[in-house]
Ligand SMILES: C[S@@+](CC[C@H](N)C(=O)[O-])C[C@H]1O[C@@H](n2cnc3c(N)ncnc32)[C@H](O)[C@@H]1O
């Protein structure tokens with residue numbers, strides 16, 4: 001059986017066809033969250049519930065969320081909203097296994113993410129615009145990577161800082177379930193796509209759900225996993241960028257981005273190296289002469 | 296350990312702008328199988344006579360994959376037939392442009408014990424590739440396909456990058472490109488060697504090579520854990536900091552009796568370059584044993600060169616032990632003999648003095 005996590009909408013007929021798979025179930029109506037969780041958990045391993053709403057966090061029915069304390073909750077919202085309306089819910093949110101995602105292209109998000117993180121609520125940036133605000137992003141990176149005050153992880157910084165290995169590519173697209181080596185997206189007819197965007201555009205890699213386990217063998221799938229090489233067939237651009245190994249060209253195609261993106265990812269890479277050194281240091285065995293000698 | 300460069304073909308599916316093999320009217324055809332069988336008989340004879348020695352066989356060209364997978368299967372069969380007791384002392388390696396690599400090569404390569412492929416790559420347009428001007432797009436696409444396939448079979452492929460005048464325009468970008476392509480390291484930056492004015496648009500001087508390396512070195516030194524195995528930096532660091540003597544054929548001063556090039560007709564010579572230039576020819580492998588070829592008295596001049604240089608042009612040089620005057624063949628175009636030092640050898644000294652020592656704060660102390 002394919003090891004992919006399957007991402008699909010809450011559709012009982014479809015989920016019934018996906019028995020014993022690990023699922024991310026997407027819901028766009030908060031009132032359906034509990035049903036979706038119950039239904040998916042009956043037959044499947046629920047990797048996460050993905051709530052996508054055109055509303056701020058402050059508009060969510062928090063009491064309803066509480067019943068989901070054991071379920072990883074991915075809350076994809078437009079903003080944090082009016083803090084006064086949800087400040088009493090902070091403890092409740094902290095008790096949940098939650099990740100709050102806000103859009104990069106809303107300037108208020110940078111402030112929101114600091115608030116969420118400082119309240120120990122895991123959160124992250126959803127990139128949408130082709131040309132993010134690199135300076136604001138760099139400030140947030142410094143906060144996430146070097147801040148000494150206690151704070152919750154901010155994605156994708158945390159993903160990269162905690163997973164970066166020097167001799168591998170680091171792909172943070174999984175933060176939005178868009179990493180085809182880990183996630184496959186399926187629509188109500190059982191058509192399979194490699195990212196959410198492709199699913200919405202009808203660009204499928206396979207239209208027969210019965211062939212789900214064979215997707216990994218499809219030449220089109222294999223070549224997608226190797227598509228990072230396409231950058232190396234161009235005369236300039238991302239392959240020549242020092243930060244490519246953790247960006248992988250995520251912001252390619254917008255000429256105005258460089259050198260902003262390069263500067264940002266160079267900083268990000270330095271931070272990733274710093275955290276790698278901390279991790280390595282943490283696992284170093286130190287001599288403890290006061291411990292008893294092993295027999 | 297002796298090394299045999301086994302040039303089974305001079306033909307190539309590429310036409311790289313700087314390549315001597317393809318510009319020197321390459322011989323048609325590949326090494327016939329009957330001759331390949333003789334090579335294995337000679338290998339066995341040589342290894343049986345000296346049970347302590349080993350032989351490194353580097354399959355080379357031209358483009359060695361042009362001969363097809365069955366050719367390597369036949370090679371393995373010859374090895375099994377003729378080298379029963381000695382095959383454990385034969386190590387196979389290959390230098391290929393990878394553009395023809397397919398699944399079919401994996402099994403015979405595994406049988407021969409090949410787990411690494413030396414390969415060559417350059418992103419600059421018009422440098423590597425078939426046709427005139429070289430079709431780099433096509434080369435690079437086929438290279439990537441070969442690389443994917445090789446990796447799928449667990450075959451690593453270290454890259455030789457040849458530094459040309461084009462590289463001088465953007466050294467750091469080239470460095471990032473190569474380190475991104477090979478995140479686990481494994482590339483070597485060699486200077487382009489051109490001995491006539493045919494390719495003034497590509498040729499560089501030793502000084503330019505040193506400056507190219509100097510532009511990269513501070514970045515490599517600062518982040519050497521991020522960028523491992525980038526040569527010549529990695530090897531120099533092993534030599535200078537870690538006191539390990541890692542020398543290639545051109546720096547070791549010991550190539551005289553340990554190297555042989557066998558061309559597709561079985562003619563032997565000191566190395567690929569001497570063969571391309573018709574120098575140091577030791578006769579046909581059909582007619583002579585490998586032991587005789589490796590002891591040929593024409594080789595003595597390469598040992599004598601060590602004495603001549605140490606007491607002459609290289610006298611008192613603190614880098615002698617890691618340079619030995621560089622590749623003797625470099626002396627030929629300018630002096631018509633092999634007895635002068637190579638200006639490329641001195642570029643190592645220049646790099647260490649101008650960049651390596653000041654940047655690292657380390658000082659090269661000659662090895663005993
Ligand atoms: C002659 S090729 C043969 C093997 C194979 N076709 C390949 O390209 O790897 C061996 C190596 O010599 C290098 N080479 C060819 N001409 C050169 C030159 N003029 N100066 C320096 N290196 C050169 C190539 O880039 C390649 O890495």
Ligand code: SF4
Nearest residue numbers: 238241247251252261
């Ligand atoms: S930082 Fe910019 S130039 Fe570098 S890889 Fe990312 S998108 Fe490309």
Ligand code: SF4
Nearest residue numbers: 307309311314357392
């Ligand atoms: S692929 Fe190798 S042999 Fe062929 S032209 Fe290029 S350097 Fe020369």
